[in-house]
Amino acid sequence: MTLALLVLAPFQITQANSQQDHLDTIILGMGCFWGAEKRMSALPGVVDVESGYANGEIEASYRKILSHESLRKLGLSEKRNHTEVVKVTFDTNTTSLEAVLIGFWQNHDPTQGDRQGNDVGSNYRSAIYTHSDEQTTTAIETRDIYQQALLANEFGRITTEIAPLTNYTAAETYHQDYLVKNPNGYCGLGGTGVIYPGNHESHRQRATTTARLDGEKLDPQRQLVVFEAQGCHFCQHFKADILDHWQAEVAIASSLSRQPPAGWTLQxxxxxxxxxxxxxxxxxxxxxxxxxxxxxxxxxWLDSQRMRPEASNIAASMVSGRS
Structure with a gap:
């Protein structure tokens, strides 16, 4: 029995090392790491995504990073703050660094500098932190390709920081899988909607989301539009609870596009x-x-918009429909 264990042990170790050889990691900053973790986890070939902090000059903790950003804004510190990042581990047998970076570019807006959407600060910068010259080269090459696509769609210059990884600390436990544990009633959107050139799979996946509503076919005086996303279960709940029972003079329409109806304006x-x-x-x-x-x-919310009759009509419809 002892001999058998001695023979099997080296094989098991070799097999484990072989499995690890197929894994690689890249550190990516895409704004708040909650949404970044969720979006990057959905990519084919990605086996793990961890929220963390990288490339700062202070102690890495959520509270200290927020406090330090306030000091920077007041001009009281020149120390570099950490970037909120995700450490993406992927299987090189089933995907590539290029594919992971395509997901990175498409799932956030890399033109916003030290911010991402409503999150403002250097800790929310767009960033790629690499562990090899090969990773840096691929990051730059994909950036330059995506830049041309952004310019063709009237977006600005990419501000993403591409640099070697100098330090990394995993975020606190409560930040890991945050949106899985705290869905908050909505599904986060990320990205500009611009497809990476040649990424035909994304074209197929997003084909139904790019068609805007025609503003000329809607009520120009007063119109409600529900912006939805495929696979968003909160959207499905809203449809079942509200849209399917809508009885009101003010029209309501649904859209899978991130853009307003043609000729109309979002704030x-x-x-x-x-x-x-x-x-x-x-x-x-x-x-x-x-x-x-x-x-x-x-x-x-309807009441605050002087639309209380609409709310009453919906409620009455729901009561009669379920009685």
Missing amino acids: KSLIATPTIVLFEQGNEVSRLTGYNGDMNRFWQ
Whole structure:
């Protein structure tokens, strides 16, 4: 029995090392790591995504990073802050660094400098931190390709920092898988909507999301639009609770596009779905983001927009439909 164990042990160790040889990692900054973790975890070939902090000159903890960013804004410190990042581990047998970086470019806006959406600060910078010259080369090559696509779609210059990784610390436990544990009633959106050139799979996946509503076919005086996303279960709940029972003079329409109806204007970019936007004269006047099943919250928002009759009609419809 002892001899058998001695013979098997080297084989098991070799097999484990062989499996590890197929794994590689890259450190990516895409704004708040909660959404970045969720989006990168969905990529084929990615086996693990961990939230963390990288390339700063201070102690790496969530509270200290936020406090230090405040000091920087006041001009009280010149020390570099950490970047909120995700450590992406992927299987090189089933995917490539290029494919992972395509997902990176498409799933956030790399043109915003020290911010990402509503999150502002150097800790939210777009970044790629590499562990080899080969990774750096691939990062630069994919950046230059995506830059041309962004310019063709009237976006600005990419501000993503590409640099060697100097330090990394895993984030606190409560930050890991945060959106899985705390869904908050919405599905986060990321990216500019611009497809990486030649990424045909993304073209197929997003084909149904790019068609904008036609503003000429909507009510120019007052129109509600529900911005949704494929696979968003909060959108599905909103449809079942609200849309399927809608009885109101003010029209409501659904859209899978991140863009407003053609010829109409949003006050700011969408960050999550569902987002319900009230348009008047083709311009956004109010919005409600997220739906966690709290219908009273939605009705209160309608009431604030002088639309209480609509809320009453929906409620009456739901009561009669379920009686």
